Amino acid sequence: MSVTEHSKSELEQELAEAMVRVLELEVSTDEIDPDAALFGEGLGLDSIDALELSLEITRRYGVEIRGEDDRNDRIFASLRALASHVQENRTK
Template identity: 55%
Template sequence: MSVSDFPSQSADPAFIHEISQLIVTSLGLDVEADRIDPDAPIYGEGLGLDSIDILEIALVISKRFGVQLRADDADNQRIFSSLRHLADHIAAMRGA
């Protein structure tokens, strides 16, 4: 299933911050969670995460929220394009 299979659901600012904090903590980033721009890229430029970081985030999200982020999902480029897109996807999947 992809997020397009569910009604549009946007994550609220508190949930976006929770995801941001989860990323910072799980990856041991040297940045404060509230300093991450929700609309900036998280992969490559922007936050500067690489594919290994993305895999770690997917694992942590799966454990914390029960949401499976699959490597073969055609929507991954969009899902991981920004913190906001990631949080929106998780919120939509949790609401299913």
């Protein structure tokens, strides 16, 4: 299945757009597989990217993701995992 065949929820699409814009990624939102890893072999994000994305998520959705949170590996595992965390904790 190609990446473009993966369907994204509205929130996953919003987060993918924020990632491309805030992190200045050289991929389109259609190229971001919602189940693929965000770090390492997946999208290739790093800890600075996670910090910048966390700040955007806090600003836009009211969800604080702290750097020392033991759940961060799970929260940032994929776009789908991130969207799930934001959906469960959003205040905006």
